Amino acid sequence: MKQQTKLSQSQESVAEQQTQAQAAKEFANSDELLRFDATHTSVPPEIEQRLQKSAASLPPPPRRAWWKNLFGG
Numbered sequence: 001m002k003q004q005t006k007l008s009q010s011q012e013s014v015a016e017q018q019t020q021a022q023a024a025k026e027f028a029n030s031d032e033l034l035r036f037d038a039t040h041t042s043v044p045p046e047i048e049q050r051l052q053k054s055a056a057s058l059p060p061p062p063r064r065a066w067w068k069n070l071f072g073g
Contacts, residue, residue, distance in 0.1 A: 027033040043051075 025036070027036065
């Protein structure tokens with residue numbers, strides 16, 4: 001004998017939304033996965049401030065020679 005549960009309209013819509021949110025998403029490469037994750041993950045304000053302070057103290061990256069940009073060296 002099967003057990004059946006009766007859900008209200010709001011419970012059904014919440015259950016459906018959760019199912020859609022948990023649906024598997026395929027990515028062509030790891031970059032797409034990281035971009036997707038970055039757009040859906042919020043950084044706590046304390047961490048954001050610490051990262052900004054840390055990045056401010058880093059020296060700028062060295063410039064590449066024009067011929068390395070041209071020939072990919």
